[in-house]
Amino acid sequence: MYGSIVLTINCVCFTALGKAIHALSRIGNELWLDPMVKGLALRSVNSAHSAYGCFLFSPMFFKHYSLESGSKQGSKAIKCKLVMKSVLPLFRCLTSIERSVERCHMSVSTATDRVIIQFFCRHGIIKTHNIHFQESEALQAVFDSHLCANVLKAPARLLADMVVHFPLFQEEITLSITPMKVTLRNYQQGGKGPMKTMYTEMSLHPNEFDYFQIGLDSDITFCLKELRGILSFAESRSLPVSVYLDAAGKPVCFSVEDMVLEATVLLATVTDSDSRDHSQPTESLTPKISRCISSPAQPVAMSQGPGSRSYTVPDELIASSQGSPVISCPGAMRLPQIREQTCLSVDSQECTSSTSSPASTKVCSLLFNALSSQQDQDGCAAQLPVLACYSDEENADDNPRSPSQ
Amino acid sequence: MKFRGKITDIACLNHFTTFSRILKSAVCLNEADPLCSGVVTTISKLTKTCVLRLTPDHLFFILPGKVTNGGVGMWCQLLQANFFQEYQMEGVTSEVQEICLEVSPEPWSRALKTVQSAKSVKLKLTRKHCACLTVAAELPTLSSVGRVVTHDVPVDVIPRRLWQEFQEVGVPDFDVSVYLPPLKTMKSVVDRMKNLSNFLVMEANLNGDMNLKIQTDLVSVTTHFKDLGNPAGGDVSSQDGGPSQSRDPEVMAEVTVDIRKLQQFLMGQQVNPSKALCNIVHQNVVHLVLLHEDVSLQYFIPAVA
Numbered sequence: 001m002y003g004s005i006v007l008t009i010n011c012v013c014f015t016a017l018g019k020a021i022h023a024l025s026r027i028g029n030e031l032w033l034d035p036m037v038k039g040l041a042l043r044s045v046n047s048a049h050s051a052y053g054c055f056l057f058s059p060m061f062f063k064h065y066s067l068e069s070g071s072k073q074g075s076k077a078i079k080c081k082l083v084m085k086s087v088l089p090l091f092r093c094l095t096s097i098e099r100s101v102e103r104c105h106m107s108v109s110t111a112t113d114r115v116i117i118q119f120f121c122r123h124g125i126i127k128t129h130n131i132h133f134q135e136s137e138a139l140q141a142v143f144d145s146h147l148c149a150n151v152l153k154a155p156a157r158l159l160a161d162m163v164v165h166f167p168l169f170q171e172e173i174t175l176s177i178t179p180m181k182v183t184l185r186n187y188q189q190g191g192k193g194p195m196k197t198m199y200t201e202m203s204l205h206p207n208e209f210d211y212f213q214i215g216l217d218s219d220i221t222f223c224l225k226e227l228r229g230i231l232s233f234a235e236s237r238s239l240p241v242s243v244y245l246d247a248a249g250k251p252v253c254f255s256v257e258d259m260v261l262e263a264t265v266l267l268a269t270v271t272d273s274d275s276r277d278h279s280q281p282t283e284s285l286t287p288k289i290s291r292c293i294s295s296p297a298q299p300v301a302m303s304q305g306p307g308s309r310s311y312t313v314p315d316e317l318i319a320s321s322q323g324s325p326v327i328s329c330p331g332a333m334r335l336p337q338i339r340e341q342t343c344l345s346v347d348s349q350e351c352t353s354s355t356s357s358p359a360s361t362k363v364c365s366l367l368f369n370a371l372s373s374q375q376d377q378d379g380c381a382a383q384l385p386v387l388a389c390y391s392d393e394e395n396a397d398d399n400p401r402s403p404s405q
Numbered sequence: 406m407k408f409r410g411k412i413t414d415i416a417c418l419n420h421f422t423t424f425s426r427i428l429k430s431a432v433c434l435n436e437a438d439p440l441c442s443g444v445v446t447t448i449s450k451l452t453k454t455c456v457l458r459l460t461p462d463h464l465f466f467i468l469p470g471k472v473t474n475g476g477v478g479m480w481c482q483l484l485q486a487n488f489f490q491e492y493q494m495e496g497v498t499s500e501v502q503e504i505c506l507e508v509s510p511e512p513w514s515r516a517l518k519t520v521q522s523a524k525s526v527k528l529k530l531t532r533k534h535c536a537c538l539t540v541a542a543e544l545p546t547l548s549s550v551g552r553v554v555t556h557d558v559p560v561d562v563i564p565r566r567l568w569q570e571f572q573e574v575g576v577p578d579f580d581v582s583v584y585l586p587p588l589k590t591m592k593s594v595v596d597r598m599k600n601l602s603n604f605l606v607m608e609a610n611l612n613g614d615m616n617l618k619i620q621t622d623l624v625s626v627t628t629h630f631k632d633l634g635n636p637a638g639g640d641v642s643s644q645d646g647g648p649s650q651s652r653d654p655e656v657m658a659e660v661t662v663d664i665r666k667l668q669q670f671l672m673g674q675q676v677n678p679s680k681a682l683c684n685i686v687h688q689n690v691v692h693l694v695l696l697h698e699d700v701s702l703q704y705f706i707p708a709v710a
Contacts, residue, residue: 165519165554196535196559198512205550 007035007078007108010064014104017042018091019236020055020263023229025088027053027265032139033080033115035067035108039261043139044084050268051226052141055233061260063103078110080133090117090129108133141266145253148244149215150177156234156241156256158208163231165202166224172270174221175245175252179214182206187221187270210240220248221270230254230265248272406504406562408459408530408538411491418523421488424481424700425517455513456563456571457538459494459504462486467571468510479670480703487699497565504530505563505571508538516540516556524551533557577692579684580658583609585693586630588681591617592671594628599664601626604709607667607691608659609683611635611652619664636682658687666706667691678702 011017020042024031028044028051035041039058045051059065091097097119105118113135119127145151162184166173172187185201206212234241234256244253249271255264412418458465468479485492496502520526523542531539537557544552563571585591594617598605602619609615613633619626670693684692693704 161552165515165556167515198515198559199533199537199557200515200555202552202554204546204552205548207548207550208546208552 007040007068007106008064008066009040009062009106011062011104011106012102013061014091014101015094015098016061016233016237016261017057017104018094018097019233020057021084021087021091022094023233023263023265024053024055025084026229027051027226029084031082031084031087032136033082033108033133034138035078037067040065045139045141046226051223052139052266053226053230053264054141055261055263057261058259078108079136079138080108080115081136081139082115082131082133086131087117090119143251143253143264143266145242145244145255148246148250148253150218150243150245151211151213152177152182152209152243152245153211153240154209154243156231156239159241159243160231160235162202162204163224163228165200168225170224172221173224174219176217176219177206177214177245178217179206182209211242216247218245218247219272220245220250220252222252222267226267227254227265230256230263233263245269406497406530407493407495408504408528409491409493410485410489410528411525412488412527413490413525415524417488417490418520418526420699421526422521423697424483424488425514425520454507455510457506457508457560458571459506460496461494461502464488465571469570478705480705481700482702483700497562501565503568505565505568506530506536506538506560507563508558508560512556512558516558519544519554519556523554530560531557535559536562577684577686577690579692580652580687581609581611582636582682582684583611583613583615584634584636585681585683586615586633588671588677592668595664595668595671598626598628599668603664604661605664605667606659606661607683607685608657609633609685610657611654614657615683616657658685660685660688660691660706660708662691662706663709670704670706 021031024042024044028046030044032043033040034043039056039061041054041056043052043054045053100121101119102122103120105116105120107116108114109116112130113133114130115133117129117131119129121127163173166184166186170186174183174185174187176183176185181203182205183201183203186197186199206214231241231254237256237258239256239258242253242255244255246252248269251266251268253264253266255262257263412421454469456465456467456469458467462485464483464485466479466481494502494504496504517540519542520540522544524545525543527539527541529539529541531537533539534557536559538560540556540558542554542556544554546552595605598617598619601624602621604619606618606620607615608618613631613635615630615633617628617630678695678697680694680696682694684694686692688708690708691706693702693706695702695704
């Protein structure tokens with residue numbers, strides 16, 4: 001009836017699905033649905049490409065999960081990109097959904113380019129929502145958490161208790177860890193603003209964490225707003241949260257997992273030199289590439305397709321020494337996405353998109369390369385050496401896509 | 406100018422929590438977000454700043470308002486000895502043992518929210534990126550080392566020439582003084598009335614009657630409270646001590662007020678005060694006085710023009 005349906009799922013625990021969507025809505029305006037053999041991945045990324053979230057639900061999470069592969073079209077699993085605004089309202093009032101909905105049925109129809117979500121409610125009522133999707137390249141961040149110097153693990157409750165002291169409008173916070181203390185404080189933009197802001201700092205002892213491995217004292221600054229979603233998700237399922245972090249400039253990873261799902265949020269962090277030196281000139285138009293990029297040991301890159309290719313900064317653009325700023329040639333750059341975090345625009349520098357970088361020097365580290373299917377990227381990608389290490393959770397089982405997509 | 410105070414006793418912290426809850430209601434007008442965690446712009450339409458006044462014996466928290474009586478909207482006073490285990494201050498000069506600080510309500514109430522769950526609190530006047538009142542709270546944990554939360558609330562020191570606005574406010578020459586009905590009842594009545602009208606008439610007489618009235622084109626609603634009792638010396642004549650004509654006990658003194666201000670006052674009253682009374686100056690101002698154990702709170706609601 002719907003043409004070729006490539007995915008059919010039947011879900012009774014849609015609360016978790018709804019909460020995942022809530023969490024992702026705090027990150028980006030678009031939702032990627034990636035049905036795979038190993039499960040359904042929901043992903044999102046923010047426009048500045050400084051925050052990424054992925055919620056992977058294994059087939060066991062669903063009452064029924066069937067993926068059409070090798071269907072008539074000959075194409076593999078479809079990647080759907082949906083507008084978050086179309087999906088979020090369906091899962092807005094989770095408490096009322098829990099009360100009235102018995103199960104949720106989701107299918108993806110390639111013939112009509114629609115994701116069909118049906119809520120089977122009490123009294124025989126069925127609510128059907130057809131949501132248009134765009135076919136898209138997969139959105140995937142590759143991040144090897146095993147290479148992170150510092151790993152923390154704590155119940156979601158602990159992290160929630162840490163962030164509760166900060167107001168909801170607080171954009172960035174700074175997390176500092178040493179073997180003796182873990183501190184969270186609100187990020188102070190250098191210089192004086194018209195308002196005097198309240199400065200809040202909370203600290204606790206490492207022994208409050210379930211697991212605390214510290215290889216490197218570090219101070220990282222990232223966007224708090226984008227984190228709250230996964231914390232709330234973890235709390236709702238009473239799951240512990242693992243935090244993988246390294247030096248300033250390298251992304252921080254928050255992840256939760258249980259038997260049937262894995263969730264990850266990757267956030268870019270402010271580079272060290274920027275956070276210390278506030279008097280830097282702001283007229284520079286070429287972005288500074290963070291140390292993260294220049295150290296090949298820990299690149300974080302987007303994979304183009306389902307894992308067959310991924311790349312990071314071409315070698316020739318990397319500075320020789322770790323600390324020196326790199327002036328890149330914007331034209332040749334593979335990194336139009338290095339830009340100010342939108343959440344760091346407290347300086348009133350707007351985060352501009354794609355190629356022109358903002359004047360502010362507060363640069364965050366690279367997380368991703370281009371997401372949308374751009375032919376030139378595909379072409380270039382093939383020539384570049386694969387530098388990224390694949391993280392366990394993302395790429396192992398994906399079917400390689402045909403290059404024509 | 407120096408100030409440091411410390412509260413370590415749990416009972417005192419609980420009292421302080423009551424005090425901070427009262428304050429929080431007074432500063433938060435955003436009904437959708439009574440915990441002041443919402444957007445900053447919605448707060449403080451009526452109160453832009455709060456004044457903290459420190460003397461060797463007392464702590465005063467003052468919300469300035471456009472009222473007839475010395476410009477004070479809310480006046481909260483506590484005896485520091487009932488709260489602080491340590492309290493040291495040095496005023497602006499050696500003769501003037503007083504400090505007046507202006508603080509923004511939203512961050513201040515956030516800092517106080519942390520205090521609610523603390524096991525000890527230290528307050529200190531400091532200079533960080535600007536003059537700050539630092540609130541350092543130690544939170545209980547299961548481990549041996551506690552969690553410490555520090556809030557540096559930016560403050561402005563108020564120059565002495567402006568101090569007269571924040572001195573003790575005398576009780577106005579009221580026409581009627583009456584004890585208030587249970588505040589929870591008042592609150593539920595006022596909450597419903599607010600849906601119908603922006604203005605409310607408060608009236609009371611010396612017979613212990615009080616009415617809350619609203620009137621619109623379509624409907625008028627009055628809630629009657631009886632047998633509330635009047636405090637001794639409950640009218641102007643007995644205040645003067647003179648034998649001049651005493652007021653007819655049936656005659657109501659009334660004030661038309663902005664209903665939101667009354668609601669703001671009632672919002673934080675979760676604990677029943679030991680004493681709650683209301684002084685009404687006819688067509689002028691409503692002066693509400695609450696006594697909670699160690700905290701005295703006075704609230705002025707002016708008549709609408």
